[in-house]
């Protein structure tokens with residue numbers, strides 16, 4: 270298979286890689302560049318666990334040809350923590366117990382990050398829509414939706430508040 | 440033709456663990472010379488929070504801060520044996536094994552401290568903040584770290600303990616078939632509210648409300664996390680998921696997420712829970728388990744709600760529009 274060179278920015282760093290023409294972005298980032306936050310779930314575009322952000326848009330890395338990303342800016346969950354610690358979305362996911370096994374979490378975080386970049390004050394419907402391509406087997410989605418809404422409420426610098434009514438212990 | 444609302448109830452008595460080969464779990468606890476403790480397990484945390492709960496249990500039994508306990512579930516080849524993470528058994532079985540191991544390690548720790556303080560180990564207590572002192576005399580103290588170091592560098596003791604928990608195997612009485620396989624039950628009651636479209640056969644779950652009796656909620660947020668996720672799983676089993684529609688024939692079975700369907704974030708319903716605490720006599724600090732049981736009662740509750748809404752009994756999962764429409768046709772419509 271013919272190889273081409275690919276210039277792109279990955280999490281703020283400029284890179285040039287030699288890639289095979291048919292190589293997917295998932296294979297390049299996860300298997301060759303060790304960006305292991307990207308999970309390989311279904312490899313056919315149905316689970317969302319490989320979601321990354323390409324030029325501001327959420328994209329499924331498993332069905333994106335790396336060759337189509339020449340000149341692109343790519344963000345993965347590795348880029349989320351800032352100098353001050355966790356990203357507000359990460360903090361909100363922790364506060365809301367929005368991860369169990371964690372397999373979907375990085376994809377959820379990237380889908381949510383792309384949403385909040387485009388729409389800083391989403392409604393619940395907007396959040397549901399944004400994560401509807403991401404499957405979670407564990408949480409029942411409710412904690413994830415609450416976490417994203419809380420992170421949106423907290424703005425870019427603050428951390429989300431645990432919300433919702435807790436069950437009473439009797 | 441209408442959307443009809445119905446409400447159904449289901450209760451569950453959930454046996455914690457199982458009865459095969461005694462269903463044992465083992466734990467090893469040891470302190471490093473700095474006074475931090477490691478719990479070695481083969482038990483796996485699938486995301487249900489077992490590591491957090493084991494950490495809490497171990498810290499409580501040792502009498503040290505929870506931050507000073509680490510849980511290592513890295514390797515089932517090198518860790519002490521565990522039957523596995525299923526049947527809501529983790530908190531109960533593993534928790535009990537961890538208490539046994541931690542108590543043995545604590546005994547050594549107090550012996551080491553007693554030797555340093557020149558007192559009887561039976562007169563020592565821990566303050567849960569990293570100190571050991573003479574009962575009633577808080578100033579006569581030694582830190583856990585110093586006692587642990589003394590044990591390992593001066594006294595030649597390992598600050599360690601072994602624990603196992605096993606429910607004796609119960610076999611059926613040959614005359615009556617009676618057996619006693621379970622020592623501990625958790626309980627729940629679930630009310631599901633649904634709307635059934637009697638034209639399309641589609642079911643929408645409006646709400647799930649449930650009370651769960653979990654023994655002791657070791658970590659109420661983790662219990663809640665299990666209940667919310669488990670409620671979703673129950674709803675998914677009830678209405679969506681099926682591996683083999685023509686079981687045991689594999690044909691037309693789903694092979695990917697386009698065919699193996701589960702409710703998405705837009706399909707979830709409101710869920711409300713009450714947690715009841717009735718400590719189990721043989722549970723670790725009264726704890727039972729909640730992991731698997733919470734996915735079960737929504738299923739019969741939804742089936743009963745469908746019956747309440749349109750009068751048909753669907754007794755095969757999942758309750759698909761096709762099954763509901765066929766039953767409605769046979770019945771001559773909703774009632």
Ligand code: FES
Nearest residue numbers: 310311312317331
């Ligand atoms: S791995 Fe890409 S969508 Fe499942």
Ligand code: FES
Nearest residue numbers: 369373405406407
């Ligand atoms: S936390 Fe397990 S798949 Fe979402």
